[in-house]
Structures are given as structure tokens and as C-alpha cells.
Amino acid sequence: MTPAPLGEALSALPEVGxxxxxxxxxxxxxxxxxxxxxAEAESHTGHSGHTGYxxxxxxxAAAAASGxxxxxxxxxxxxxxxxxxxxxxxxxTMARVLDRTRLFRTPVPRTAADVVTALGAAPxxxxxxxxxxxTLTEEGRLSHDPATxxxxxxxxxxxxxxxxxxxxxxxxxxxxxxxxxMTRFFLAAADRLPLLLRDRTSLQEVLFPQGETDTAEGNxxxxxxxxxxxxxxxxxxxxxxxxxxxxGRPLRVLEAGAGVGGTTEAVLAALSPAPLxxxxxxxxxFFLQAARTRFGTRPGLRQARFDINADPLAQGLxxxxxxxxxxxNVLHNARHLGRALAALRELLVPDGLLVLVESCREHYxxxxxxxxxxxxxxxxxxxxxxxxxxxxxxFLTETExxxxxxxxxxxxxxxxxxxxxxxxxxxxxxxxxxxxxDHGRPDPDRVARALAQLxxxxxPLRVHAVDRVPSTTTSGATR
Ligand SMILES: C[S@@+](CC[C@H](N)C(=O)[O-])C[C@H]1O[C@@H](n2cnc3c(N)ncnc32)[C@H](O)[C@@H]1O
Numbered sequence: 128m129t130p131a132p133l134g135e136a137l138s139a140l141p142e143v144g145x146x147x148x149x150x151x152x153x154x155x156x157x158x159x160x161x162x163x164x165x166a167e168a169e170s171h172t173g174h175s176g177h178t179g180y181x182x183x184x185x186x187x188a189a190a191a192a193s194g195x196x197x198x199x200x201x202x203x204x205x206x207x208x209x210x211x212x213x214x215x216x217x218x219x220t221m222a223r224v225l226d227r228t229r230l231f232r233t234p235v236p237r238t239a240a241d242v243v244t245a246l247g248a249a250p251x252x253x254x255x256x257x258x259x260x261x262t263l264t265e266e267g268r269l270s271h272d273p274a275t276x277x278x279x280x281x282x283x284x285x286x287x288x289x290x291x292x293x294x295x296x297x298x299x300x301x302x303x304x305x306x307x308x309m310t311r312f313f314l315a316a317a318d319r320l321p322l323l324l325r326d327r328t329s330l331q332e333v334l335f336p337q338g339e340t341d342t343a344e345g346n347x348x349x350x351x352x353x354x355x356x357x358x359x360x361x362x363x364x365x366x367x368x369x370x371x372x373x374x375g376r377p378l379r380v381l382e383a384g385a386g387v388g389g390t391t392e393a394v395l396a397a398l399s400p401a402p403l404x405x406x407x408x409x410x411x412x413f414f415l416q417a418a419r420t421r422f423g424t425r426p427g428l429r430q431a432r433f434d435i436n437a438d439p440l441a442q443g444l445x446x447x448x449x450x451x452x453x454x455x456n457v458l459h460n461a462r463h464l465g466r467a468l469a470a471l472r473e474l475l476v477p478d479g480l481l482v483l484v485e486s487c488r489e490h491y492x493x494x495x496x497x498x499x500x501x502x503x504x505x506x507x508x509x510x511x512x513x514x515x516x517x518x519x520x521x522f523l524t525e526t527e528x529x530x531x532x533x534x535x536x537x538x539x540x541x542x543x544x545x546x547x548x549x550x551x552x553x554x555x556x557x558x559x560x561x562x563x564x565d566h567g568r569p570d571p572d573r574v575a576r577a578l579a580q581l582x583x584x585x586x587p588l589r590v591h592a593v594d595r596v597p598s599t600t601t602s603g604a605t606r
Contacts (some may be wrong), residue, residue: 128599129301130518133157136578142569147596149466150512153437156466157172159574161567164240164595183540183561186366190557191545197393198304201351203549205302210490210553212299213313216292217491218457219284220317221259222268226283231269236277236361251502254510254519255324258494261519293317304354306345316496323499328482330499340387340417342521352555356484357390357455359543359557360395364451366470367396367480371450377402377427381449381474382604383435386414388421390484395425402426408433408451435460435467438589439474455484459521460501467589473571475562479538485575487525488554514597525556532560533593536568568592 137143144162146157228245230237231346239260243253260278263269268282284292315333322328334342347353356409368378378398385391385407393407405428407418415430423577433442435458440446461467471481486493501521503510509514514527522557523531525542530540537560544550544557571590578586 132581133578133587137574140569140574140577142572143278145280145596147465148395148587149463150509151436151462151466151588152508156438156463156585157574157578157590158469158593158596159209159569159571160596161569163567164593180538182366186363186540187543187559189366190362191543191548192227193290193362193397194355194544194550194557197354197358197379198550201229201304203351206351206549207552209299209302212295213303214491216296216299217315217317217495218263218266218268219289219292220320220495221263221289221360221417221491222281222283223289224320225259225263225281231279231281231283234279235278236272236275239278241320242278246321249326249502250506251505251507252324252326252499254495255498255502257519258498261490262489262494273529279328304349304351305308305562306341306349308342309345313492313496315500320495323490326505330496333496334500335413338413343387344389347387349389349391352550352553354393355462355550356557356565357393358397358561359486360390360453360482361379361393363480363540363557363559364394365397365481367451368401377404378451379404379406379449380451380453381406381408381433381444383408383452383454383471384435384460385409385418385455386457388418390455391418391422391451395422397427405429410434420538436462437468440589444474446473447479447502449474449479450476451480451482453482456486458483459485461513462509462511463511464523464531465535465593466591468531468537469593470589472562473591477562477564479562481532481560481562483558485527485528485556485558486522486554487556489520489522490554502565504594521591525558528556528558532558534593534597536562536563536592536594538563563594565592565595569596591597 132399133148135248137146142161143159145160145164147158151511225231225242228242230242230245239257243256243258246256256338260269267349269278270280271278295315296313299312312334316323316330319333347359364380371378378401378405381569382391382405386409388580391407396479407430408430408546412432415432416428458464458467464478475481515521529539529542542556542558569592571592575590
């Protein structure tokens with residue numbers, strides 16, 4: 128849709144101060160903010176995530192204590208060096224795969240495109256190859272000339288070096304509390320990288336051999352960083368349940384991208400035996416079926432398919448129908464975070480709680496494995512259309528998350544683990560916020576009605592009200 132007629136229509140609405148049109152495969156979404164809703168406007172929190180609310184401070188302190196008790200007996204101080212061992216093995220894997228193209232065995236400068244072509248990588252995975260080149264450069268294993276964009280002088284591992292690194296991987300895996308199957312997964316993914324990059328085989332087949340979910344469970348439930356984050360997230364939800372006690376109905380929780388239920392398990396256990404209305408969702412029916420088997424007929428637990436990239440109302444969810452929304456290691460899959468967060472906020476009651484678990488640090492091991500699941504779909508026209516557009520990255524920093532939550536209309540809680548905690552180095556964080564009331568935001572229904580005069584195909588499919596919109600080419604300030 129061309130922004131000009133849209134901008135004109137919006138400028139006639141005094142309650143709309145700024146807007147952004149977000150493209151989507153099923154149709155465009157419009158984000159509208161009030162008169163002070165530009166990215167430049169001062170945020171409510173200063174983006175630090177420190178809100179100063181006594182109840183938030185109490186909840187996050189209890190959550191951190193719960194996380195700590197979940198990893199009792201684990202030597203937390205050792206975890207960053209174990210993580211580095213995993214990273215180093217991955218670096219050698221990348222260097223080895225690139226070396227096997229023979230491109231770097233002669234002193235000819237190469238572009239990233241040359242490397243993608245030599246690997247025969249599918250266009251959707253080209254960003255992974257570019258990330259390898261950048262990472263190897265940063266780690267001193269490749270030289271890069273920023274003026275020409277050329278790469279050369281790759282330091283590839285010898286066969287012995289690589290074999291030694293692969294053996295240390297199991298030691299690191301064990302120390303971090305991952306199951307044995309994780310070592311098999313990392314090694315199998317490393318061995319299949321040339322085929323995976325060409326889309327000749329899929330990472331799902333390596334991660335879920337014969338439909339088994341042990342490796343994913345080990346990752347998202349049993350590893351030390353996940354145990355900490357899951358129990359901290361569960362405690363935040365317990366705190367919310369207590370605040371809402373006496374409301375005359377069970378806590379209504381929506382979990383998005385619940386997957387193998389690593390976080391679900393901790394949350395259900397923490398809330399038990401209180402009555403509950405828990406909607407376990409995922410975009411993949413495979414996980415919904417697995418959840419039925421795993422959690423059986425626990426009263427109050429239902430499963431449904433839900434895609435965070437599509438309009439929740441069109442998927443049968445009602446506005447203001449949930450007290451808590453949980454999304455553990457899933458929201459980075461949103462093609463536009465501002466849009467996805469605004470849509471989730473509409474599903475929450477005023478002051479409802481959003482809890483995210485997110486990795487805020489790049490892991491090299493993931494660059495040779497899990498990232499293959501994060502590339503755009505083969506038929507997807509665009510990938511990320513938010514602050515990550517054109518950046519070859521998936522994850523946000525803690526500060527970026529706090530800004531995103533704030534702009535979408537959430538009052539962020541202090542990020543967990545707290546500063547100085549030994550687990551912060553690993554990058555797995557619990558990021559939460561309360562939905563701010565609608566005060567000062569345009570009424571999305573009124574905006575949609577005002578746009579009804581625009582020609583059908585050029586009208587946005589949905590309108591979400593937010594507190595701030597970033598300035599982009601398809602956005603505007605109306606006054
Ligand atoms: C890294 S796993 C999350 C792990 C999960 N929390 C657990 O404990 O197993 C990512 C999950 O997000 C789901 N997912 C990916 N894209 C999604 C989308 N657009 N909407 C909803 N879920 C999505 C995947 O199917 C997968 O189950």
C-alpha cells in the first residue's frame with residue numbers, strides 16, 4: 128500500500144500523532160500512536176527496565192531466588208568457560224566447512240557472495256554464511272577488507288585440532304547440564320552443515336530424530352540456563368496469580384511457541400494446585416500433539432495452534448482475554464516485533480503480565496545448528512521488517528527488548544538474571560512487562576473505521592495502538 132493516501136487519512140485524526148505501516152504476507156498492519164508517540168519521544172522507563180514499582184522489585188527478587196534454587200549444585204562460575212568451549216568448537220566447524228570449498232586455499236580475495244555460491248547455500252540461509260564470515264573475522268581466523276568487502280587468509284583447523292575440539296564438546300555439554308543427546312545433535316548438525324545449508328536435509332530431522340524430543344527437552348528444560356530462566360519465569364507468574372487472587376476466576380495464561388513444554392512444566396508445577404486456565408499454543412501441530420501426550424488431561428489445560436506472526440483475533444483469540452502471556456524462546460521469530468508485541472498486548476487485560484525468555488547474546492554453536500531453523504521460509508518474500516531488517520541477525524539485546532516492550536505499551540520489569548549474576552554472561556534472560564492501560568493511545572477501532580473509505584486492497588488489515596512507533600520510510604508523524 129502506498130503510504131501517501133494513508134498518511135492523509137491519518138492526518139485528519141487528531142488522536143493519531145505517529146504511525147507505521149508494517150508489511151505482512153497476509154496483509155499490512157498499521158501501528159498508531161498518540162500525539163507524543165514518535166520514537167524520539169521520551170520513554171516511560173528510560174529503557175533501563177527499572178520501573179521503581181515496589182511490587183515489580185519484589186516479584187523479580189523472588190523470581191531470581193527461584194532461578195537460583197533451580198540450579199543449586201551447579202557451579203555457575205564455570206558456565207561461561209564451558210560456553211566458550213562450545214563456541215570454539217563451532218568456530219572450528221565453520222572454518223572447516225569454508226576451507227572445504229577450497230576458496231581460501233589460494234590468496235585470491237573473496238566476497239561473501241562467492242562463498243555462498245561455492246557452498247551452494249540456499250538463498251534463505253545466505254545470512255548464516257555471512258554471519259560465519261563476520262564471526263571468523265572477529266575471532267581472528269579470517270581477514271576482511273571493509274573497503275572492498277573481500278575476505279581472505281582463512282585459518283582452518285587441522286584434522287587433529289578439530290578432532291580434539293569435538294571431544295571437548297561433550298565435557299562442556301555435561302558441565303552445562305545438557306543431556307548426552309545434545310552432543311550427538313551438535314556433532315550431527317556440524318557433519319551435515321553443507322547439506323543443511325543447501326536445504327538438502329533439514330535440521331528438524333537432526334533435532335527430532337524419529338519424532339523424538341529428548342534433545343530439545345534437554346535444551347529448553349534441563350540445561351542450567353534454561354532451568355534458571357524457566358523457574359524465574361514461573362515465579363513471576365506465581366506472583367501475578369497472587370496479585371489476582373480473589374478475582375473469582377482461575378488465572379488465564381496463554382503460552383505462545385510452547386514447543387516441547389520446557390517452560391510449561393515449570394510454570395504448571397509452580398502454579399499447582401490452584402485452578403488454572405492455560406492455553407498451550409504453538410505454530411506447529413507436532414508440538415500440540417506431543418503436549419497432549421505429555422500433559423494428558425490436566426484440568427484447565429488446552430492446546431491450540433497460534434502463530435505470533437498472524438492476527439490473534441483472526442485465530443480465534445479475544446481481546447483482553449488473558450492475565451498472563453508467556454513466550455519462551457519464541458518471540459524473536461516475530462517478523463516485526465512491534466506488531467507482534469502490540470497484538471499480544473491487546474490479548475492481555477489492563478496491567479496483565481507478559482513474560483519472555485530470550486537469548487540476548489549470539490552463540491556460535493547455534494550458528495552451526497539452531498540458526499538453520501530461524502532462516503526465512505523458502506517462499507517468504509521478506510524476513511524481519513523491524514529493527515533487525517537487513518542486519519543478518521535474529522536476537523535483540525536486553526536494552527533493545529526493554530525499548531520494544533516500552534514502545535508497544537508495556538511497563539518493563541527489571542531484566543533477569545540481575546546485573547552481576549554469573550548467568551548473565553550466558554545471555555539467556557527473562558524479560559517481562561505489565562500492559563499499560565490505554566490512556567493516551569488512539570482507539571484502533573475508530574482509526575480502522577476512519578480508514579474504511581480507503582480502497583479495499585490498500586487498507587491495512589489490522590490496526591494496533593502502541594505508545595511509540597519508530598521512524599521508518601513507511602511511517603509518519605501527523606503533526
Ligand atoms: C526454541 S523453541 C521454544 C521452546 C519452548 N518454549 C520449549 O520449552 O520447548 C521455539 C518454538 O516456537 C515455535 N514457533 C516458531 N515460530 C512461531 C510462530 N510464528 N508462532 C508461534 N510459535 C512459533 C516453534 O514451533 C517452537 O516450538
